[in-house]
Amino acid sequence: MALDIKPTRSELIKLKARIKQTKNGYKLLKMKRDGLFHEFRSLLAEMIEAKKDLTATYRLAKTRIDLANAIEGGLAVRATAIANSAHPEVEVQRRNIMGVVVPNIQGSGLKSSFDSRGVGFIGSSPYIDEASDSFGNLIEKIVTAAEMEATLKRLLEEIEATKRRVNALEFKVIPELEEAQGFIKLRLEEMEREETFRLKRFKNK
Amino acid sequence: MALSNVSYVSARAKTRRKQLASDSQIRALISQSPEQISVSVGDIHQRLREDLDRFAGIYSGGDLVEAALSHNLEKELNSIFNLCAGKVKNHLSVFTQRYQYQNAKSVLRAVFNEVDVEKVEHDILPNIDQINAPWLDFVEKSETLRDAVVNMKKMPYGKVLMSLPEDSTLAQYEDALDMHYYAIASSSIKGNGPDVKMLQDLIAMEIDHKNILNILEANAVGYQDKLDQILIPGGKLLPKRSFQSIISGKRAGMLEVLAKSSRFDSEGFAEVLQECEESFSLDPAVTWLKEREYAHMSRMSYLHPVSSLPVVHYVSMKVKEISDLRLVVRGRLAGLSSEVLEAHILGA
Numbered sequence: 001m002a003l004d005i006k007p008t009r010s011e012l013i014k015l016k017a018r019i020k021q022t023k024n025g026y027k028l029l030k031m032k033r034d035g036l037f038h039e040f041r042s043l044l045a046e047m048i049e050a051k052k053d054l055t056a057t058y059r060l061a062k063t064r065i066d067l068a069n070a071i072e073g074g075l076a077v078r079a080t081a082i083a084n085s086a087h088p089e090v091e092v093q094r095r096n097i098m099g100v101v102v103p104n105i106q107g108s109g110l111k112s113s114f115d116s117r118g119v120g121f122i123g124s125s126p127y128i129d130e131a132s133d134s135f136g137n138l139i140e141k142i143v144t145a146a147e148m149e150a151t152l153k154r155l156l157e158e159i160e161a162t163k164r165r166v167n168a169l170e171f172k173v174i175p176e177l178e179e180a181q182g183f184i185k186l187r188l189e190e191m192e193r194e195e196t197f198r199l200k201r202f203k204n205k
Numbered sequence: 206m207a208l209s210n211v212s213y214v215s216a217r218a219k220t221r222r223k224q225l226a227s228d229s230q231i232r233a234l235i236s237q238s239p240e241q242i243s244v245s246v247g248d249i250h251q252r253l254r255e256d257l258d259r260f261a262g263i264y265s266g267g268d269l270v271e272a273a274l275s276h277n278l279e280k281e282l283n284s285i286f287n288l289c290a291g292k293v294k295n296h297l298s299v300f301t302q303r304y305q306y307q308n309a310k311s312v313l314r315a316v317f318n319e320v321d322v323e324k325v326e327h328d329i330l331p332n333i334d335q336i337n338a339p340w341l342d343f344v345e346k347s348e349t350l351r352d353a354v355v356n357m358k359k360m361p362y363g364k365v366l367m368s369l370p371e372d373s374t375l376a377q378y379e380d381a382l383d384m385h386y387y388a389i390a391s392s393s394i395k396g397n398g399p400d401v402k403m404l405q406d407l408i409a410m411e412i413d414h415k416n417i418l419n420i421l422e423a424n425a426v427g428y429q430d431k432l433d434q435i436l437i438p439g440g441k442l443l444p445k446r447s448f449q450s451i452i453s454g455k456r457a458g459m460l461e462v463l464a465k466s467s468r469f470d471s472e473g474f475a476e477v478l479q480e481c482e483e484s485f486s487l488d489p490a491v492t493w494l495k496e497r498e499y500a501h502m503s504r505m506s507y508l509h510p511v512s513s514l515p516v517v518h519y520v521s522m523k524v525k526e527i528s529d530l531r532l533v534v535r536g537r538l539a540g541l542s543s544e545v546l547e548a549h550i551l552g553a
Contacts, residue, residue, distance in 0.1 A: 063541070064486075066535070066536065066539035066540070066541050067488070067536075067541065067545070067549075069267070069535050069539065070531065070532045070533075070535035070536040070539065070541060070546075070549075071528070071532055071549060073271055073275070073528075073531055073535075074267060074268060074271050074535065075271060075272075075275060075328070075329055075330075075331075076307075078328045078329055079307075079310070079311045079314060079329045080314075082311075082314050082315055082318050082320050082325075082328075082329070083314040083317065083318065083375060084318075085317070085318050113426075113427075114426050114427075114428055115376070118314070118317065118318075118374075118375045118376060119310075119314070119375070119379055120310075120375075120376045120377070120378070120379025120380040120382070120383060121376065121380060121419065121422075121423070121428060121431070121434075121435050122379070122380045122415070122419060122435050122437065123306075123310065123379060123380075123382070123383040124422070126422055126487040126488070126491055127488070127491070129422065129426070130486055130487070130488075133426070
């Protein structure tokens with residue numbers, strides 16, 4: 001490798017400081033990578049549970065709406081659905097995990113209470129009400145799972161980037177700096193020896 | 206007063222009842238593929254086939270079969286209603302009028318959420334033969350909930366709706382409609398004969414079952430504090446005099462009242478409630494109570510063959526036929542298991 005550096009003492013001092021700084025940065029990045037990985041693993045376990053829960057909730061909601069459609073009829077289900085004027089809202093905010101900005105999803109009115117569905121209680125159908133409840137649960141779980149999935153995705157991207165930086169520091173930047181440091185040291189020693197030899201020769205004359 | 210044509214109508218009702226799809230015919234549909242099932246439904250009656258053909262240009266799949274079945278039911282109810290006169294007509298109207306109340310609710314819901322009349326016509330009140338034209342007219346002419354109430358003021362329940370405050374909610378109007386229906390149903394069937402008593406018992410049983418389910422549901426969804434607004438008077442298992450103890454004791458209070466009744470199988474019901482708790486659903490209770498109603502209906506038809514009872518029994522069995530066919534078709538198309546479908550086709 002061709003080194004384009006000046007073999008001077010001040011350069012050596014600068015290089016030493018840079019190596020120290022880089023090694024500190026390397027250690028910090030490694031810690032960040034390990035921390036992110038730890039966070040990722042614990043979130044992943046939660047995510048797997050949340051996905052299982054989501055699948056089970058979806059199956060239940062699907063069975064219940066199918067049963068409601070079959071027993072009460074699609075016309076009755078749709079007639080009940082048009083009474084609902086509640087609009088679920090989802091607000092996406094940001095939060096910070098070790099410098100990684102991840103979404104924080106807050107939902108309001110995701111699961112409507114019986115009152116907010118608009119229909120009367122006396123003539124309501126338990127099948128339609130149970131289906132509506134199950135879909136309310138499903139939406140809540142979808143929002144939770146969506147937040148987790150987006151967080152995991154962001155964490156994974158950040159882990160990858162940090163890993164690349166750590167590897168670059170470990171296998172390229174630090175070795176190159178150390179090589180440059182070695183080169184300057186060698187060059188300085190060589191220059192010192194040349195100077196000593198030159199002085200000796202000058203003295204002998 | 207119009208003379209009653211009881212013997213003729215009850216004979217016609219029995220004949221028509223025999224022509225209804227049998228349980229085995231309906232169960233046979235369960236084993237068919239979703240592609241075949243719509244065609245096979247048409248093979249049950251020629252009239253069903255005609256209705257399917259009429260709706261085929263507008264709907265497909267489960268919606269097609271359901272629209273055709275609903276239309277068929279409305280035609281059949283109108284036809285049998287037109288055969289009746291006097292007391293039979295009066296008795297039968299209790300059972301046919303409930304669809305009017307249902308349609309009135311659909312109108313109120315559509316107006317409340319400003320749903321387009323075209324969407325209402327397509328999704329909720331299909332209008333072949335202009336059968337739902339008056340209801341769609343109400344939707345079109347009303348801008349607010351109160352407008353809809355004012356437009357429906359000449360209907361049998363108009364006065365009740367008009368008597369509510371102008372700022373009433375949709376739920377309050379709907380509850381008032383249901384209360385009015387059951388009040389009219391209880392008071393319309395008058396007389397002292399054994400056939401009239403059986404009919405009164407049937408209405409009382411429906412009211413009791415509605416109350417039982419509503420109390421159970423109120424308990425499940427945290428609506429117990431409003432029990433005083435939702436209990437329907439007119440039942441025999443849960444008479445009006447027991448309402449106060451039910452309101453204070455809630456679900457446990459209701460079970461206590463039921464346990465005191467010799468006409469109610471409290472032990473069987475306790476097992477059903479256990480099933481409900483395990484499945485987090487009221488489905489087992491609904492099915493169990495529905496079976497009780499069918500058993501009562503089938504008894505009343507045979508005990509008083511020349512009365513309004515066979516006609517009411519026929520109408521109920523026609524409704525059951527339509528419900529069962531819809532259950533099988535919708536269920537099969539949605540992929541519900543055969544066991545689930547079988548469990549909901551109740552023997553009558």
